Amino acid sequence: MTVRAVQVIAEADVIAYHSARHGRSIARSIAAEHLRPDHIEEALVYPVTTETTDHPGGYRGAIDEFYEQAAARLAAHLDAGRTVAVLAEGDPLFYGSYMHMHKRLADRYPTEVIPGVTSVSAAAARLGTPLAEAEEVLTILPGTLPEEELTARLAGTDAAVVMKLGRTFPTVRRAFERSGRLPEAHFVERATMAGERTAALADVDADSVPYFSLAVLPSRIGNPQPPVESGGVVVVGTGPAGPLWLTPETRGALAAATDLVGYTTYLDRVPVRPGQRRHGSDNKVEAERAEFALDLALRGHRVAVVSGGDPGVFAMATAVLEAASQAEYADVPVRVLPGVTAANAAAARAGAPLGHDYAALSLSDRLKPWEVIAERLHAAASADLVLALYNPGSRSRTWQVGKARELLLEHRAPDTPVVLARDIGGPEESVRVVRLADLDPAAVDMRTLLIVGSSQTRTVRRGDGGEEVVWTPRRYPEE
Template structure:
């Protein structure tokens, strides 16, 4: 180390001078040089907080930010040059043997400007960082609500993140602090709404100062939001476990998180335990306090009983299903087992999800624009003659058909049998939409004639939409069924 001076990064807290630590006050008062940042208007929040502790005869170094992100095409490059010049100014004092205190609002290492000087000087001079009360802690205090409790996880996010990234982080359901609102408040509010959490968010402005303001974020005028403000989503009282838990059957939609409703996202975040078929459970990101319980796809009743048993122990349990849980999925299985006397006191809720049929239909156009029937070709839980009679009746009624579970490795013949049965009622030219992995990385949507439906191209990841006599395929390949029926 080449200098004999000493560098201090000193946190002065969120705004109230009485929240400056004893150590910070002592160092500020004894420093030879006091350094603070400001915008071009010259006002410094950190210096205002520290003013009661200044001697009046100290050297003051004001570091004026040259640009903001709004008025520079090379913001990072200009700021790097600015900090290099600031480091040279401070190094001159340190080389002269002076004690240099750099003031930092809040904590020096918590989104603070001091860290850029630290990176450039700490390896050359004796350096110490003095922590300060953060704006997050101050915000929780002025709102008067616990920030985190028990095994909850606090997430701190800059409001400058892209909206989709904010939504992803917010979906976990634990407490959150969002910093740097200012000009980002509208897209932060939009992200909270998309995550189903806007009603939880508190707005805190200039916490612990004379200009302090708190309100529900949903009620704040975005034009009045300064940079020194934040959004808090504190600990949820309903995370406290009741003597009896509950089971929530959650529809995940047909694919990734963009198909998940805010209501479902919240239920997943609040759960203690996540239960489901392993493939669907892998689509849910668990937070650190949650436990996952995966199982095979042929044990629906056992899975339901397991979830209900957990709820009897006071756990909040989310049972997941792809698509909508009430359509050939877990809602029926859970409710059937829940009807047993031993589970009479366990609450069960069902949250809907976007169905695979509607997802496929949206990709093709509007093939479900008129009356339609939903039928599963799986004969694992019902005999084929029942399936065939229902296909025959629906085809005879000229209903559009949504065909679930058309084929699997152990069931390779039902698609051909269904096609031949339907051709007794439908024209060979009837359009068939084959949607595979819709919303997923291997998505494909094809439209073929009913007579050309090749069973070898259909597997368990497919869903078939078979048109009625009125279903149309346009010259652009769009499929729709008119809302009016002739006669």
Template sequence: MAGRLFGVGLGPGDPELVTVKAARLIGAADVIAYHAARHGRSNARAIAARYLREGQLEEPLIYPVTTETTDHPGGYQGAIDEFYAQSAERLAAHLDAGRDVVVLAEGDPFFYGSYMHMHKRLADRYEAQVVPGVTSVSAASAVLGRPLMERDETLTVLPGTLPPAELAARLAGTDSAAIMKLGRTFPGVRDALEQAGRLDDAWYVERATTDRERHGRIADIDPATVPYFSLALLPSRAAASFSEAPAPRPGGGGVTVIGLGPAGPGWLTPEARSALAAADDVVGYGPYVDRVPRHPRQRRHPSDNRVEAERAAFALDLAKRGHRVAVVSSGDPGVFAMAAAVLEAAEDPQWKDVPVRVVPGLTAAQAVASRVGAPLGHDFCVLSLSDRLKPWEVIESRLTAAAGADLVIAIYNPASQSRKEQLVRARELLLEWRDPATPVAVGRDVGGPEESVRVTTLGELDPATIDMRCLLIVGSSQTRMATRGDGTTQMYTPRHYPA
């Protein structure tokens, strides 16, 4: 008596989304077959691993090609057709021997699945049954917390391999859409969404429901980071006002400390943009949170600038409860900012298992330096004149050491409404080591609407003109000022140093 063939859908990746029927059939089968690329790893087998039992035969069906070229006389399609025919005969041998065969399929077997190629070659010869699975489209909708369609709306499922012009035409005529098969097609898909006027509505989901899941706005995703196992989603138009944050997933939370750069969106890195888009919650000093583009499903938690420790603890606690938390800092989060505060708080045993990641940003020192030339072209140090978290005596000793070492010095937090004398004293200390003609760059609100940048000298620097929004770069003995043909003054430190 011949065996039976089962095409079993495993869902999008979370083993707990495997149906009861699928789990039962996998455990009972004589033979487990699964498709894999030439490296031999199979996502389908990884999902089903907990449901396998000892003694089962395994049939890995290894694709001869995926996206590369082939010298097969029939070209790519000829190589694939031959592979499917040979694979079907391998399974037929087991079925003829009376063995039940389960072919594992990610998602649903008949939804862009490889199983269908076995089914149409074998179902007319053997008893065959298909067990549906949760599709990646359903998983993506759930991950985003956004419905696919309501009432009379239509959903269109499209392959990203279509020409961008055809994609755009179809997208323009539908309410909701899912675009599969991304990876190399992503730039064309993004162009099609833009042509159709739907880019602002489009979302990206990668490896939904797995521990490598990532999601965000299509417009914020770096094309170089997009794998094949991802999709683009246009949710229901009614979801535009959908403001609920997705329910946190136990054990799936983490904290990402993100540098926003010194000012507006032009200073934000693609990595930071993607990390922000993936967050459920945004935590930070109020003005920095305001710089983050609003996402309807995200919650925002602004706070005062003097509660770094409390802010870190709040973020870690949210993450412990399953939220993906973005803690935002101006500039780089590791330079006088929130990364150190979060990592220090994370040493508490209650948060030892919360993942913490740091995404760098462009620093204020780099921004000011770029506006005046290249004052950081040689060795330099970075100091803060704020004595809120360290004694002034420590600041004085470090400032003296840096001046004595002839380092260019980038000075953060030079003054505030309550700290006026520190910069006066710092200038006096520096003049004990530096010539009054030493170049000094003064940058204020660089990249912002009130940006001002000027080059002066240490002797002419007036501390009364400096506030908390300024950053100073004090040159070394080698730093030079040069007047350009247009009358502007540039400041640079040569890369060589006298013997």
């Protein structure tokens, strides 16, 4: 308890506290030595906790009615001129019962909230380990969340605390296991109180877990990490631009890796973590990069190969799997995690031009001859598919966009909408819509993706001179 909390209790006429129907209150037991015989005690006893109720409003109706009645009881004391101290375990406004009184009374009566030591802070102190350090992100989660949500959030954060265990423990434990974080997790029960217990989360019997317990993933910095039993490679994509486009699974894989391998531009999108090794290289050495990553994995490293966009769309997944097919890498585990590809990001910014069938093609002739590209452009255009054109141009490739425009005009009307999406998600993002006949190759560079509409693709300028929206209807007209 803080010094101010003790002072407030001493000055109060009424001491109020919440409890279950058994009448015991942890908050009261903590403050017991500071209570006087002349204190008026108001035990705010919940009519229901987790069991069912026959209240016409169901569980929520019963709880809301209780809060209204409890607030009215406290208001009666306040109206009579008495000072009321409401005891709250931990901090009053952190997952506590007091906040429901606060919402109902603080706008009518002078109120002071005394901050307290949360169970999160107490658990970290008992474990003797930092919760979060430097740029790490600490996530606090209620164990009552669905298992999928818990798994995603545990996978995507640096450090975490899961509260409200008890009957949720089996779900929480599975979420830790599915996210790959179970070996790092600790269990803390009744921190700083009688009956305190700490243990590795993996060793805890579910039947022994009370509600007042926590699962803790402490800081990775300076804490011994679980030993790497065997190496492996995970291929991830950063999305078109960086953090906003990362999935929780990808965030977790990047954080768990001992080594990051990738094109330097893409590695720069990944936060630097102490102790994690980064191996940057040029964009034109994909095969060598893949073999380097696999060699690291053979030596027991956890390797994340970093791509832009989705690693399986014109990116590093193919190179890694091709190299992994060689006999010497046959036993190296390889996973590919999905990411946001440039076509989907660009389409979302423009509206919904990929709302019907579409084809994705790369205009780069570095790895395949232009004759193949031209043949595929003819085939896709004649099939009336929307086209997402990757790698349309660069400083060393300036003529492909013009040639592609000529080929497409053999099958598409001159006013077919074309989306020019540049640096999507980045600081220089721009999205423009032009007619196919007006497509200027000089306006296209290596950071641009083109989406060429089909005969059904529509554009509209919404509002009074608003931005142009592009979409392709899902229903194709009958012949």
